[in-house]
Amino acid sequence: MKTYLLSAFLLAALGAQAAGPPDTAAARRPPVEHPWYRPSHLVLQTGGGLGMVAGGAGYEFAKDRLETDVLIGYVPKRYAGSTLSLASLKFMYSPFRLRVTEQVQVLPITVGAYFSYTHGTVNDEIKGQYSSDYYWFSTDTRYGPLVGGRVTYLTAPVPATGLPRKVSFYYELGSNDLYLASYLNNRNGGLGIGQLLTLALGVKADF
Amino acid sequence: MPSLPFLRRCSRVAPLAALLGLAGCDMLEFSPNDHRVPEEFTNLTQKNLAKLQAKPLPAGDTLRFVFTGDSQQFYDEAEALVASVNQQPGISFLVVAGDISDFGLGREMRWVDEKLRRLYMPYVTVVGNHDLVGNGREAYQHIFGALDYSFVYGETKFTMVDTNGREYNFNGQVPNLGWLRPQLASLDGARRQVVISHVPPTNEDFDPALRAPYVQSLREARGLVFKMNGHNHSSSISQPFNDGVTYVNSDAFSERHYMVVTVWGDKQFRIKRVAF
Numbered sequence: 001m002k003t004y005l006l007s008a009f010l011l012a013a014l015g016a017q018a019a020g021p022p023d024t025a026a027a028r029r030p031p032v033e034h035p036w037y038r039p040s041h042l043v044l045q046t047g048g049g050l051g052m053v054a055g056g057a058g059y060e061f062a063k064d065r066l067e068t069d070v071l072i073g074y075v076p077k078r079y080a081g082s083t084l085s086l087a088s089l090k091f092m093y094s095p096f097r098l099r100v101t102e103q104v105q106v107l108p109i110t111v112g113a114y115f116s117y118t119h120g121t122v123n124d125e126i127k128g129q130y131s132s133d134y135y136w137f138s139t140d141t142r143y144g145p146l147v148g149g150r151v152t153y154l155t156a157p158v159p160a161t162g163l164p165r166k167v168s169f170y171y172e173l174g175s176n177d178l179y180l181a182s183y184l185n186n187r188n189g190g191l192g193i194g195q196l197l198t199l200a201l202g203v204k205a206d207f
Numbered sequence: 208m209p210s211l212p213f214l215r216r217c218s219r220v221a222p223l224a225a226l227l228g229l230a231g232c233d234m235l236e237f238s239p240n241d242h243r244v245p246e247e248f249t250n251l252t253q254k255n256l257a258k259l260q261a262k263p264l265p266a267g268d269t270l271r272f273v274f275t276g277d278s279q280q281f282y283d284e285a286e287a288l289v290a291s292v293n294q295q296p297g298i299s300f301l302v303v304a305g306d307i308s309d310f311g312l313g314r315e316m317r318w319v320d321e322k323l324r325r326l327y328m329p330y331v332t333v334v335g336n337h338d339l340v341g342n343g344r345e346a347y348q349h350i351f352g353a354l355d356y357s358f359v360y361g362e363t364k365f366t367m368v369d370t371n372g373r374e375y376n377f378n379g380q381v382p383n384l385g386w387l388r389p390q391l392a393s394l395d396g397a398r399r400q401v402v403i404s405h406v407p408p409t410n411e412d413f414d415p416a417l418r419a420p421y422v423q424s425l426r427e428a429r430g431l432v433f434k435m436n437g438h439n440h441s442s443s444i445s446q447p448f449n450d451g452v453t454y455v456n457s458d459a460f461s462e463r464h465y466m467v468v469t470v471w472g473d474k475q476f477r478i479k480r481v482a483f
Contacts, residue, residue, distance in 0.1 A: 047235035073238075080240040081345020118238060121341045123311075129376055137310060139341035142239060176239055178310045182280050182318075190282025195318060199234035 041166070041204045043069050048174050048200025049142065050088045050116055051075055058090075058204065067092045069204075073116075081122055088116040090146070105152040107168075114174065115143045137178060144180065146200070148172030165206040172200040242313030242346035248320055252352030255329035259300050259360055269471040270361030271297045274478075276304030276405070276437025277459030278319050279337050284460040284483075285322035291483035293327050295467060299361060300328050304437030304457045305335025305371075305405025307351070311343020316350045331358075333367040335405035335437060336412060339374035355383055357390050363432070363470060364397040366390045370404040370421075370436075372414030379416055384424065391428040399430040399474050407436035407454060409447050426450045432474040442466065442480060 039057035046053060051073020058069035073086035092112035099105050118140045125139060150170035157164050179196040233245070264270060273292050278285055292301060301323070308315035316338070323330050334354050338347045348354065354369040368382050368390075375381045382404065394400055406412045408421050425434055426448075433444075433453040440459035447454055455478065458464040467479045 047237060049236050049238055049241075052237040075237045075241060079243055080238055081242060081342040081349075082240075084238055084240060084342075086238060118240065121240065122344055123340055123342070123374055125340075126376060129373065135337075135340060139311070173234075178239065178312065179314070182282070182309070182315065185280050186282040188283040188286075190284075190286060190322075191318060195314075197234055198236040201235070 039207075041206050043071060043202060043204045045071070045170075045200050045202025047198060048114075048146065048172055048202075049144070049176055049198050050114065050200065051084075051086050052079065054086065054088065054202075056088075064097075065094055067094070067112075082120050084118055084120045086116050086118050088114055090114040092146075092148075094150075103154050105154070107150045107152065110146075110148045110150065110170070110172070112146045112148075112172075113143065114146060115141075117141055137181075142176045142178070144174050144176035146172045146174035148200070150204075166204070167206070168204045170200075170202050170204065172202075174198050174200060236314075239310075239312050239314070240342040240346070242342070242349045244313060244317050244350060248317045248350055250352055251320060251350060252331060252356065255300070255331055256358050258329040259331075259358075262299070264299060264361035266362065268361065269469050270299060270363055271467065271469045272299050273301040273465050274304065274435060274455065274457050274468050275301065275460065275465040276457035277306040277335070277440055277461070278303055278323075279306045279309035279335075279459075280315075281460035282318060282322060284463060285319060287463070287483050288460060288465060289322055289325050291481065292465065293325075295481070298328050298467070301326055301330040302403060302435070303330060303332045304403060304435060305333050306337040306437060306459075307332055307335065307347070308338050308343065311338055311340040311346060313346040313350055316346060320350070331365075331367070333403050333405055333437075334369050334371065336371040336374050339371055344374075355386050357395070359395050359397045361470070362398040364394050364400040366400065366402045368402065368404045370406045370408070370413055372406070372417065373412040375414075377414045377416065379414065381414060382417060382421055384417065384420055387421075388424055391424055391431075394430060397430075399432050399470070400428060401432050401435065401470070402428070403435040405436065406438045407434075407456060409454070410438060412438070422448050422450070422452075425452050430474060432470055432476055444478060 040060045041058050043058055044055045050071055052075050054071040054073030056069055056071035058067055060067050069090040071088040075084040077083045092110045094107045094110040097105055097107055121139055148171050150168045152166050152168040154164035175196045183191045183196050307319050332351050334347050357366040368387055370382045372381045408418050433455050435455045437457045439456050442458045443456045445454055464480050464482050467481055469477045
């Protein structure tokens with residue numbers, strides 16, 4: 001049920017984002033009107049349960065406070081027992097932007113959630129293998145929260161737009177539904193919060 | 208780009224990261240199926256057997272071990288179990304009859320080991336169906352070791368065999384009778400033998416095509432004290448096939464009970480159930 005709710009939320013958010021080009025972006029970039037579907041940035045990250053290497057693109061809206069990234073990740077066989085490819089969707093909200101210098105900004109807090117689908121697992125629940133609800137969890141579909149921060153560098157203004165491009169380096173601490181379930185089922189301290197955490201490091205660049 | 212150069216450098220900066228409390232390399236998880244763990248959490252079966260063999264039981268002594276199973280997601284209980292088992296005198300080792308993990312994830316197997324390595328005695332495991340979901344088969348082999356193996360201790364041969372047929376879509380290969388039969392036929396110098404697996408042959412998750420030959424192999428096994436299983440989350444001692452073979456089923460960690468098993472003579476045994 002939770003999966004369906006989250007999926008619905010993600011789709012709704014995508015739909016809302018897709019429905020109208022953000023006015024702010026249009027206002028800020030009058031000389032070049034990008035089509036609504038053109039991503040605003042490219043992403044490359046490692047870890048966070050989304051791949052040894054995960055690359056993709058993303059959109060920014062609500063004055064760049066909200067972001068959606070779509071990532072395709074890869075994990076080699078030697079680290080997971082089979083070669084895995086992951087398709088992930090991330091939603092992030094960064095409420096504060098601190099200007100350190102002309103060129104450097106710090107986004108101290110990003111909160112968000114992700115949803116990922118893994119392809120290529122060894123034992124992949126073929127049809128009829130189990131009765132329904134034999135396992136309550138999916139081996140392929142994961143979701144979880146993430147919290148992070150980033151440093152953004154602004155390049156020299158691009159002549160076409162008069163606006164700088166951003167290059168950001170970010171970290172994210174996250175977890176997933178299965179780790180959180182394990183934690184919640186042990187209320188006497190059997191697991192510590194630190195044991196649930198994953199780390200992602202990445203870079204985003206406007207293009 | 209932080210990805211590849213960072214990872215290569217990661218091993219060198221690990222002590223620093225650990226010092227800073229970041230443990231970044233550990234946390235930089237590529238997927239929940241990523242089974243990379245520090246070396247101390249790999250090959251645990253081999254390491255635990257080496258610890259066991261380092262303290263051989265004098266010939267003729269009774270053998271005493273703790274039998275439990277299904278630790279899956281029961282971390283609070285694992286702590287209590289360790290505290291209780293550490294109070295028991297004369298225990299040579301502990302057996303977890305499968306389902307170490309709930310989701311077949313390496314991180315879970317490590318969490319369980321972090322509890323069980325506090326036992327005063329070594330422990331051994333046999334693979335369970337939950338340890339085989341997703342990429343668990345690979346994680347289990349990396350962290351614990353072989354899916355089928357045997358060892359001799361205290362004049363007793365222990366044969367641990369993967370019986371989780373459903374996880375292999377009942378392919379007719381699990382349990383691997385071609386491996387098991389010669390194991391049962393040779394006691395490797397021991398006086399008696401014990402066979403341990405996760406799914407009992409009475410269960411619907413056991414490959415139905417292999418049930419009869421498996422049960423027959425056990426019936427014909429020389430010096431078999433009993434067959435031990437987990438999976439049911441409920442303890443029992445019975446002879447379900449009325450063929451003289453005793454089947455012992457473990458409690459799960461969640462039942463807050465374990466068995467203290469004493470074995471002596473040709474195939475005498477006593478089982479005491481202990482609450483914790």
